[in-house]
């Protein structure tokens with residue numbers, strides 16, 4: 001099976017995942033095409049480029065610089081400020097101090113992180129950049145949360161540092177949602193680590209502490225995110241990807257997503273693997289431009305509300321044929337057809353200036 | 357999404373071009389709007405980078421912040437923007453008109469015209485709202501003094517951002533919203549947030565379809581984004597070096613001026629295409645005749661402008677950071693009512709919008725087949741004029757007997773359903789009793805009762821006044837809702 005995944009991916013090593021890409025797996029969980037490519041660790045950006053539909057997920061230097069500067073500022077004092085923020089947000093008295101363990105560096109990080117996080121102890125502890133792991137489609141993925149706080153309010157808390165602002169208590173909902181699903185990846189990984197060592201995984205709180213700059217300045221503010229829902233979605237998708245065999249059963253023999261392959265053959269192959277394009281893909285999947293092009297003429301490409309308002313009819317051409325009465329509806333389309341015919345008649349009526 | 361609008365999207369896909377979903381314009385358009393295209397620096401909390409602003413296509417003025425992280429430069433930009441916006445606002449404070457209030461026992465005055473701000477997209481509105489938030493509490497004295505115009509700008513931007521939340525207001529409009537209110541593109545709602553793509557569907561260049569034009573409009577190398585977010589490639593390869601060059605030339609006035617020019621050129625090139633699109637979009641909207649109720653809603657904007665101008669004149673303080681519980685509830689209710697009212701008004705003004713309600717069973721159109729305009733009901737103490745009409749329709753009539761209906765052609769008249777009789781031929785006979793809108797006598801003036809042969813629309817939607825709920829005064833806010841709000845200081 002690993003061979004088959006290697007074939008799909010092409011010559012290269014599997015694309016490395018991080019929390020952002022794992023979080024992105026939940027973006028369109030119903031899509032087989034995506035699940036297959038992600039399971040194989042295919043290089044989707046290169047693939048999209050090769051297909052002539054380059055993805056546009058660039059990141060601005062300014063944003064990266066700002067993010068790094070904010071995190072560095074927060075961690076500059078050995079975690080004093082972080083400890084205060086996290087404790088206050090969790091509603092516990094701010095402890096006199098906490099141990100600060102830097103788990104960055106190069107050597108043996110998974111092992112050091114595992115040992116440090118499961119060692120036990122008494123006082124509160126902060127772990128900077130621990131390295132966690134998670135199985136994604138049978139492969140180990142390494143994940144690096146910004147910070148883990150231990151033994152505050154009796155539990156472990158994932159602490160996520162983001163540089164988008166919280167202004168008067170409000171932040172960009174899309175950014176908060178992205179932070180929540182990403183943090184859920186860390187919570188899951190941390191729970192698995194504890195469970196593997198015989199600890200209760202529920203020691204890791206489902207509440208994540210999100211730290212952002214407040215208003216328009218650099219002063220931090222902490223908020224709590226409940227990620228239970230995100231954990232559910234994530235588990236479901238990871239379980240689906242773990243059943244790679246089932247997924248591969250839907251893939252024709254010889255299918256490849258090797259970016260070195262001939263673009264026409266690649267496109268033809270991809271079309272054999274069922275996709276489920278929705279406009280949301282544009283924000284979450286590198287293949288979105290390709291799939292959108294393929295889905296042209298489908299009502300789903302116009303968004304779910306449109307498709308539903310059109311009675312769930314799949315093809316735009318069918319919608320129009322039914323609306324114009326040019327074609328007899330299939331039995332299950334009868335209701336939709338009546339609605340569409342009425343809509344077309346009313347539209348035509350109003351557009352030709354019939355009084356209303 | 358109504359089925360009618362969804363169908364228009366499907367038709368746009370097939371036709372390769374946007375399709376109308378309105379027959380009249382549902383927004384007031386100023387003869388002299390202030391078009392504003394803002395750009396923000398990525399990663400920062402609403403830090404302005406540049407803006408093109410002006411009231412005519414050939415009067416674009418470029419404002420820019422050469423070092424967007426520098427707080428003094430940020431407020432210098434605010435002062436510059438105030439230098440454009442405040443005189444623009446003042447130019448509307450000429451003539452006033454008297455408006456009767458309190459059933460004619462009093463009058464108040466409002467400006468005969470008001471300012472209108474146009475930005476490319478909803479994110480542009482958010483940008484202005486946050487820029488208003490970051491400037492309205494600043495002070496011309498104290499630790500970090502700013503130019504005195506800055507807090508005034510902040511109050512006005514906040515005012516516009518709050519108006520923009522009011523459905524039907526045209527004080528601050530995102531052009532993508534205005535365009536898609538009148539045309540359906542062949543793409544999704546998310547893609548409709550991109551102004552160049554929307555205009556690609558509305559007005560594709562000769563020889564290409566809307567889909568092709570929209571696809572081209574998404575390539576930042578061909579068509580810069582309409583802001584406030586910039587293209588990351590532009591940031592990384594062009595903007596960042598230009599900002600660095602400017603910063604490096606700190607001690608050399610000649611080099612600095614040159615670096616400034618480079619930066620200004622870069623930013624102007626990013627903004628100019630959107631600027632053009634803004635005016636093209638305005639032109640498309642102007643070509644659509646306004647609906648009958650547009651002027652009434654604009655009068656509401658003029659009222660609000662007048663009231664806020666008076667508030668600012670009187671030295672009124674900045675709007676609070678957050679509404680108190682009572683203010684928030686009142687505001688929510690006001691917005692909900694405005695939303696309902698706006699939807700109804702659009703339907704009354706526009707048969708194509710009313711068609712959406714017909715499909716939803718909230719209205720039907722039929723022909724008057726019988727009319728008794730002289731009918732008098734003398735069962736009460738005084739005889740009253742109660743004409744009856746019979747309307748035959750092919751559309752479904754889900755309204756029950758006793759329901760009150762209205763007709764956009766005679767909005768002051770009520771029609772009560774007396775009988776609904778489905779016919780064998782799929783048609784329905786509806787008998788209605790009319791009251792109101794016929795004068796005070798026992799004879800209906802000509803034209804006030806629909807005549808036999810007239811096609812009329814009857815709807816359960818009412819354009820009338822919806823009573824508001826009762827809320828406690830702010831100082832009586834119950835503790836369950838946070839108690840009375842604190843008096844606002846800085």
Ligand code: SF4
Pocket residue numbers: 028031032033034275276277278281285286287288289291
């Ligand atoms: S863009 Fe294509 S492959 Fe990616 S999730 Fe959407 S449909 Fe699936």
